Amino acid sequence: MSDRAPTPVLPLASPSSAAFAAPAGGVWRDVAASDWQDWRWQLRNRLRTADELAQHFVIPPELRAFLEAGHGFEVAITPFFASLCRPFDPTCPLARQVLPDVAEATVRSFERADPLGEDPYRKAPGIVHKYPDRVLFLVTDTCAAYCRYCTRARWVASGADSLGSAEQEAALAYIEQTPTIRDVLISGGDPLLLSSPKLNALLDRLAQIPHLRFLRIGTRVPVFLPMRIDAELVHALRPRRIPVYLNVHCNHFAELAEPVRDALARLADGGVSLGGQTVLLRGVNDTAPVLQETFYALLSARVRPYYLFHCDPIRGSAHLRTSVDEGLDLMRQLIGHTSGMAVPKYVIDLEGGGKIPLWPDFVEQMDRNVLHVTNFRGERWQYVNHAD
Numbered sequence: 241m242s243d244r245a246p247t248p249v250l251p252l253a254s255p256s257s258a259a260f261a262a263p264a265g266g267v268w269r270d271v272a273a274s275d276w277q278d279w280r281w282q283l284r285n286r287l288r289t290a291d292e293l294a295q296h297f298v299i300p301p302e303l304r305a306f307l308e309a310g311h312g313f314e315v316a317i318t319p320f321f322a323s324l325c326r327p328f329d330p331t332c333p334l335a336r337q338v339l340p341d342v343a344e345a346t347v348r349s350f351e352r353a354d355p356l357g358e359d360p361y362r363k364a365p366g367i368v369h370k371y372p373d374r375v376l377f378l379v380t381d382t383c384a385a386y387c388r389y390c391t392r393a394r395w396v397a398s399g400a401d402s403l404g405s406a407e408q409e410a411a412l413a414y415i416e417q418t419p420t421i422r423d424v425l426i427s428g429g430d431p432l433l434l435s436s437p438k439l440n441a442l443l444d445r446l447a448q449i450p451h452l453r454f455l456r457i458g459t460r461v462p463v464f465l466p467m468r469i470d471a472e473l474v475h476a477l478r479p480r481r482i483p484v485y486l487n488v489h490c491n492h493f494a495e496l497a498e499p500v501r502d503a504l505a506r507l508a509d510g511g512v513s514l515g516g517q518t519v520l521l522r523g524v525n526d527t528a529p530v531l532q533e534t535f536y537a538l539l540s541a542r543v544r545p546y547y548l549f550h551c552d553p554i555r556g557s558a559h560l561r562t563s564v565d566e567g568l569d570l571m572r573q574l575i576g577h578t579s580g581m582a583v584p585k586y587v588i589d590l591e592g593g594g595k596i597p598l599w600p601d602f603v604e605q606m607d608r609n610v611l612h613v614t615n616f617r618g619e620r621w622q623y624v625n626h627a628d
């Protein structure tokens with residue numbers, strides 16, 4: 241473990257407002273601003289094949305062969321997100337999250353298609369009921385772009401698409417008939433790719449279930465496709481009898497370009513409560529300065545960092561995964577050096593066993609009335625326990 245403070249924070253990437261028009265150079269130079277700002281145009285024009293990726297990124301021959309063999313997880317990158325990547329830099333922390341790597345072909349013995357062991361807990365179409373008081377509700381298999389470390393790669397982009405009306409009714413019936421459920425986490429895929437009327441109707445139905453206390457939605461759309469955050473969608477996400485919390489997946493401060501920050505502001509101004517979810521990824525955010533700046537940038541964008549997930553052992557993801565020791569060391573470098581509000585919970589997720597929060601151990605020894613502790617500067621202190 242290290243008691244080093246993070247080195248001074250890195251400057252936030254500062255894309256200009258021109259970032260909301262197509263980049264002046266490169267493959268999208270002739271795209272009209274009205275198309276670039278149209279989320280449906282962005283989805284239609286995602287980079288998916290080796291040839292399409294090669295229009296923007298450098299694709300080495302071995303990666304082209306890997307892509308053309310077609311064995312890997314689905315590939316799609318919105319032009320907007322691609323435009324934030326450094327196309328000629330294989331170490332770009334944004335490209336590394338969405339651009340396939342031949343290392344994906346190497347599957348370790350402990351890696352799993354279902355690393356969280358969710359499938360045995362499927363109770364109804366789209367419903368995973370693992371914890372006593374809450375369910376996961378997978379409403380679509382579609383995302384704006386596909387993350388190479390996706391925990392639900394076995395389900396995402398599987399062609400299942402969104403739940404049909406009969407399946408959705410069966411899922412809602414399960415929630416209605418299970419009064420121990422307090423909280424529904426709507427995920428996928430990305431729920432914000434449902435049409436706004438469909439999402440609105442789903443949230444209306446859920447809000448009418450009397451034993452539910454709040455709803456949560458997990459999304460990466462504000463980062464991959466900020467133009468999707470329009471007035472109709474913000475209205476659909478409004479609080480009802482119960483609040484709706486939106487947890488935005490963001491891994492690096494450079495993802496928070498101006499159009500993304502504007503989209504988050506539209507959500508916050510519309511009364512949507514925002515939390516942040518970050519996955520710890522090798523070569524993306526596995527240094528204390530990058531994590532610190534990412535969490536500060538999220539808070540500045542009105543998103544409260546909530547979870548730092550240890551990267552799950554999904555098949556072919558070893559090149560993106562750190563060790564838990566490294567994760568704890570990073571947390572030790574953040575705690576005390578970073579506003580408490582900007583330090584999320586670091587969690588591992590057991591296969592079938594649920595989440596375990598991990599926290600560096602600051603207690604060296606506990607005598608009857610005295611705690612021997614190490615503070616954030618690495619100094620040893622004693623704390624007298626005045627309980628009696």
Ligand code: SF4
Nearest residue numbers: 383386387390429460
């Ligand atoms: S946005 Fe979420 S569900 Fe979609 S590919 Fe990325 S991690 Fe998986």
